[in-house]
Amino acid sequence: MSDHDELRTPVSLQGIAADDPHLAPAAHNPQIVERVIAVTFVLGLLLVAGFGACYWVNAKPWTLGATMGGGLTFLGIGLIAWGKYLMPRGPFVEERHELANSEDDRNALAAAIVERGGGVVKRRKMLAGLLGGGLGIFGVVAMFPLLRSLGPLPKGTLFSTDWKKGTYLVDITGRRVHQGDLAIGSIVTVYPAGLENTDRGQAVDQTVLIRISNENFTTQKGRETWGPAGYLAYSKLCTHLGCPVGLYEQELQLLVCPCHQSMFDVTNGAVPQFGPAPRPLPQLPLYIDADGYLRSQDGYDQPVGPGFWERGASLS
Amino acid sequence: MSSDVVNTKRAKRQTAGPYGKVGNAINELDERLGVAKGGRTFMDKIFPDHWSFMLGEIALYSFVVLVITGIFLTLYYIPSTDLVTYHGSYLPLDGQRVTEAFSSSVNLSFAVRGGLLMRQMHHWACDIFVGSIVVHMARIFFTGAFRKPRELNWTIGTTLLILAIVNGFLGYSLPDDLVSGTGIRIAYSIILSIPLVGSYLGFWVFGGNFPGTTVIPRFYILHVLIVPLIIIGLVGAHLFLLVRQKHTQFPGKGRTEKNVVGTPMFPVFMAKTTGFLFVVSGVIALLGAFAQINPIWQFGPYTASRISYAVQPDWYMGFLDGALRIWPSWSFHSFGYTIPFEVLIPAVLLPGLLFNIAYVWPAIERRFTKDNALHNLLDRPSDRPKHTAAGVATLALLGMLFIASSTDVIANFFRLPLNEVLWAMRILVIISPFVAYPITWKICKEVQALHGGGKRKTANVVTRTALGEYVATPAPKYVDDEHQELDATPVPRFIVEGDEPESSGVRVADR
Ligand code: HEM
Ligand code: FES
Numbered sequence: 001m002s003d004h005d006e007l008r009t010p011v012s013l014q015g016i017a018a019d020d021p022h023l024a025p026a027a028h029n030p031q032i033v034e035r036v037i038a039v040t041f042v043l044g045l046l047l048v049a050g051f052g053a054c055y056w057v058n059a060k061p062w063t064l065g066a067t068m069g070g071g072l073t074f075l076g077i078g079l080i081a082w083g084k085y086l087m088p089r090g091p092f093v094e095e096r097h098e099l100a101n102s103e104d105d106r107n108a109l110a111a112a113i114v115e116r117g118g119g120v121v122k123r124r125k126m127l128a129g130l131l132g133g134g135l136g137i138f139g140v141v142a143m144f145p146l147l148r149s150l151g152p153l154p155k156g157t158l159f160s161t162d163w164k165k166g167t168y169l170v171d172i173t174g175r176r177v178h179q180g181d182l183a184i185g186s187i188v189t190v191y192p193a194g195l196e197n198t199d200r201g202q203a204v205d206q207t208v209l210i211r212i213s214n215e216n217f218t219t220q221k222g223r224e225t226w227g228p229a230g231y232l233a234y235s236k237l238c239t240h241l242g243c244p245v246g247l248y249e250q251e252l253q254l255l256v257c258p259c260h261q262s263m264f265d266v267t268n269g270a271v272p273q274f275g276p277a278p279r280p281l282p283q284l285p286l287y288i289d290a291d292g293y294l295r296s297q298d299g300y301d302q303p304v305g306p307g308f309w310e311r312g313a314s315l316s
Numbered sequence: 317m318s319s320d321v322v323n324t325k326r327a328k329r330q331t332a333g334p335y336g337k338v339g340n341a342i343n344e345l346d347e348r349l350g351v352a353k354g355g356r357t358f359m360d361k362i363f364p365d366h367w368s369f370m371l372g373e374i375a376l377y378s379f380v381v382l383v384i385t386g387i388f389l390t391l392y393y394i395p396s397t398d399l400v401t402y403h404g405s406y407l408p409l410d411g412q413r414v415t416e417a418f419s420s421s422v423n424l425s426f427a428v429r430g431g432l433l434m435r436q437m438h439h440w441a442c443d444i445f446v447g448s449i450v451v452h453m454a455r456i457f458f459t460g461a462f463r464k465p466r467e468l469n470w471t472i473g474t475t476l477l478i479l480a481i482v483n484g485f486l487g488y489s490l491p492d493d494l495v496s497g498t499g500i501r502i503a504y505s506i507i508l509s510i511p512l513v514g515s516y517l518g519f520w521v522f523g524g525n526f527p528g529t530t531v532i533p534r535f536y537i538l539h540v541l542i543v544p545l546i547i548i549g550l551v552g553a554h555l556f557l558l559v560r561q562k563h564t565q566f567p568g569k570g571r572t573e574k575n576v577v578g579t580p581m582f583p584v585f586m587a588k589t590t591g592f593l594f595v596v597s598g599v600i601a602l603l604g605a606f607a608q609i610n611p612i613w614q615f616g617p618y619t620a621s622r623i624s625y626a627v628q629p630d631w632y633m634g635f636l637d638g639a640l641r642i643w644p645s646w647s648f649h650s651f652g653y654t655i656p657f658e659v660l661i662p663a664v665l666l667p668g669l670l671f672n673i674a675y676v677w678p679a680i681e682r683r684f685t686k687d688n689a690l691h692n693l694l695d696r697p698s699d700r701p702k703h704t705a706a707g708v709a710t711l712a713l714l715g716m717l718f719i720a721s722s723t724d725v726i727a728n729f730f731r732l733p734l735n736e737v738l739w740a741m742r743i744l745v746i747i748s749p750f751v752a753y754p755i756t757w758k759i760c761k762e763v764q765a766l767h768g769g770g771k772r773k774t775a776n777v778v779t780r781t782a783l784g785e786y787v788a789t790p791a792p793k794y795v796d797d798e799h800q801e802l803d804a805t806p807v808p809r810f811i812v813e814g815d816e817p818e819s820s821g822v823r824v825a826d827r
Contacts, residue, residue, distance in 0.1 A: 008569060009569070009570055010569075010570045010575075010577045013360040013580055014360065055429065055430060058429055061430070061432040061433050061605070062605045062606060063605075064430055064433045064605065065433045065436075065437070065601045065602060065604045065605020065606070066602065066605045066606070068433075068598075068601045068605075069597075069598045069599065069600070069601030069602035069603075069604070069605055070598065070602065071598070072594045072595070072597050072598030072601060073594065073595050073598030073599060073602070074598075075591075075594050075598075076590075076591040076592060076593070076594025076595035076596075076597075076598055077591065077595060078591070079587055079588075079590055079591030079594065080587070080588050080591035080592060080595070081591075082587055082591075083579075083583070083584050083585070083586075083587030083588035083591065084584075084588060087583055087584045087587060088580070088584060090578070090579055090580070090584070091365075091570070091577050091578060091579075092360075092362055092577070092578065092579065092580050093362065093570060093575050093576065093577045094360060094361065094362040094562070094575060094576045094577075095574065095575050096562050096573075096574050096575055096576060096692060099465065099560070099561065147520060150519075150520035150521070150523065151519040151520045151521070151522065151523040151524050151528070151530075152519060152523075152524055153516065153519065154515040154516060154518075154519050154525075157519075157524075157525045158508075158515055158525065172621075189621055191621075199527055199528075199529075199620065200525075202619060202620040202621045203501075203525075203526055203527050203620035203621075204525065206620065206621040236621060240505075240640075240645075240658065240659070241501070241502045241505040241506070241640070241659060242501050242502070242504070242505040242526070243498060243501065243502065243623055244620070244621050244622065244623045246622065246623040247625075258623055258624075258625050258724075259498070259502065259623075260637075260640055260641045261641070261723065261724055261734060261738075262645075272645060274734070274735060275641075275645070276640060276641065276642075276643055276644065276645045276658050277645055277658075278645040278646070278647035278656070278658045279647065305505070306505040306508055306509065306656065306659065307508070307509060307647055307654045307655075307656030307658075307659070308508040308509065308514050308515050308518075308654065308656065309510075309511050309512055309513075309514055309515065309653055309654060309655065310515060310653065310654070311649075311653075311654040312649075312652050312653070312654065
């Protein structure tokens with residue numbers, strides 16, 4: 001074997017001679033490498049010091065990141081180069097010792113568990129059963145308050161909103177919507193009066209009010225009276241995943257959900273035209289009272305928002 | 317014993333062995349804990365030199381950055397949904413009623429010195445953390461490093477990926493801004509979609525119907541304590557198993573199933589890896605300095621009835637969002653019950669299936685290859701075409717789902733009808749694995765066929781004899797040519813049990 005070949009052959013570090021060529025640095029020219037590394041270290045050192053200075057004078061945020069990041073990167077590159085070029089070149093080898101033990105050893109362990117331990121349990125089956133039962137019951141009982149206290153039961157919450165017979169439609173500032181308020185083609189988000197600034201009003205009751213004409217508008221059979229003076233109200237909760245259906249395509253008269261682009265036909269009972277939403281947006285029946293204010297004839301006739309197990313097929 | 321009489325400095329110096337203070341410290345420690353042998357073995361632990369082994373280190377070091385920057389953030393962030401009137405240094409929001417969570421996050425960005433950098437570094441570190449875990453996992457998969465005896469570490473790694481994604485989502489939600497709030501709303505609806513128990517689970521996680529008041533404090537304690545602790549525990553187990561079972565290595569000169577060739581822990585690997593820690597943190601700091609991420613003050617506070625137009629989750633959630641977009645609106649209603657398949661399948665069953673396949677993959681593969689041997693030498697991906705093709709097909713599927721999460725952006729950018737983009741993505745998602753599989757398989761076969769691919773040709777030396785005859789003799793091989801050890805005979809659909817590699821590191825294949 002030539003010298004070179006020998007160098008490429010990995011050696012073990014256990015009991016290696018101090019002058020073994022594998023322990024020599026990898027660089028052909030260590031002095032030059034050392035100088036280059038020194039330069040990166042100096043740059044790194046200056047930059048991290050600069051980081052301190054920038055912090056001290058409260059300089060712009062980017063200068064903090066630039067000095068710290070640059071400094072760490074230079075120090076890191078220098079250190080990597082030190083390890084790669086100025087430390088023992090290797091390659092070194094380590095033996096892999098088999099992890100598995102002899103069959104006797106395994107049997108000894110198995111015997112301890114099965115015979116010594118198992119025997120103890122087998123002879124006292126009743127005791128083991130009682131202990132196991134006690135712990136099991138404790139587990140179940142402990143789970144119960146833990147889970148149960150996390151939150152209330154859903155009960156009917158998901159089925160109802162706060163829209164009732166005669167509820168005033170108000171905007172986010174609490175102002176009642178009057179017959180003359182919206183021009184044709186305009187849209188506003190409305191809430192049941194008094195709930196405009198509550199979590200529930202915003203998360204559950206939110207409703208879009210659109211005016212699409214001057215005449216009473218029927219969106220579907222059986223809804224002849226629901227759209228007085230061209231005012232239509234739909235739940236704003238997307239039936240896909242409950243994002244607010246916040247975009248109105250005026251020309252196509254589509255309500256669009258920005259989350260996954262479900263599109264609902266405003267003129268036809270908000271039946272989905274496109275996208276993953278499975279159901280139309282529920283429509284809120286409206287009427288205009290003697291003073292010209294918009295109010296709901298009744299609540300929604302079905303749960304609003306995304307689907308869930310108990311929702312019920314008959315309602316959709 | 318001499319240690320009984322040593323009590324002056326001078327005497328101590330005199331009794332010091334050839335290794336001075338360090339030697340003394342080791343003596344003291346060893347007498348109590350017996351560290352000498354194990355310590356030396358640890359110093360001599362060998363790390364293979366191959367760039368692909370750095371991927372796990374990136375994950376580890378970005379997690380270090382996450383913990384350090386995260387601790388900084390906890391000092392200023394307030395996990396509360398109580399409403400306050402914002403009067404901070406970001407004027408466009410002045411006077412708005414916002415939650416304390418949101419206002420403290422904005423203050424963290426504008427009023428706390430270094431706060432914006434820490435927030436942006438934390439977010440970038442998170443994206444890099446998840447990304448490097450994914451790439452690390454891919455290298456384990458494609459080189460076959462997950463095979464016996466390392467199946468347990470594959471399982472731990474898969475769990476770590478899930479936890480990283482979950483913790484990223486939780487953290488993303490904390491500032492309570494318009495974009496992340498919409499994400500929480502979607503998560504709630506996904507929980508609702510689970511048959512039978514969905515509404516109960518939803519109410520228990522959120523402490524009532526959405527939005528409830530407990531979700532921010534709950535997400536906070538999960539995000540800063542519970543999930544990180546589990547991650548730290550599992551990372552510890554991951555590294556312990558790594559040391560116990562030792563690294564895998566690629567075949568090559570002097571490398572066998574029974575050894576590891578490379579650089580020793582001390583000092584070479586220690587220097588390189590510490591340097592690498594600095595570089596990873598440095599790059600994250602540079603990203604935090606120059607690449608804006610999650611400008612919550614532009615999104616504004618979360619209000620359930622408002623929505624921003626750029627609803628986009630962090631990148632690692634993209635595949636779920638894409639699946640939700642392209643899955644058709646098939647809902648199931650019957651017997652008075654509803655199963656929202658349009659949500660359940662893409663958002664619950666699909667990720668459930670993917671991660672479960674990942675968990676049992678080592679077992680599946682053992683079943684098909686009937687290969688029950690211990691493997692310490694890695695495969696080149698081309699060695700095992702079917703396996704590699706299956707991995708690439710999965711990545712293609714995930715990549716297409718990821719792209720599908722921007723159907724609207726694509727439609728706007730190329731001025732195409734949204735419907736066409738949607739259908740194109742549906743088709744691409746379905747066919748991409750079936751296209752990727754045979755192509756990858758074919759490429760692997762081609763690479764195998766390149767006999768001695770990557771191997772240097774040996775020259776012929778032509779000499780003229782005394783008689784004027786020309787004789788061509790093959791020149792000696794390059795002595796430092798590592799590739800010469802890699803015989804390029806196509807390897808194995810599977811490797812026969814009990815087969816030992818030859819000392820050169822070349823495996824015996826049964827075709
Ligand atoms: C397991 C790894 C972790 C991941 C993937 C992760 C991810 C995230 C993400 C994406 C954010 C949103 C950041 C923003 O743009 O505001 C965040 C915020 C936060 N994280 Fe982490 N994080 C991790 C670990 C930690 C740890 C260990 C701590 C503390 C001990 C922590 C404390 C925080 C805090 C307090 C916030 C809120 C900051 C704000 O609102 O601006 N995180 N995290
Ligand atoms: S939430 Fe509206 S389309 Fe998905």
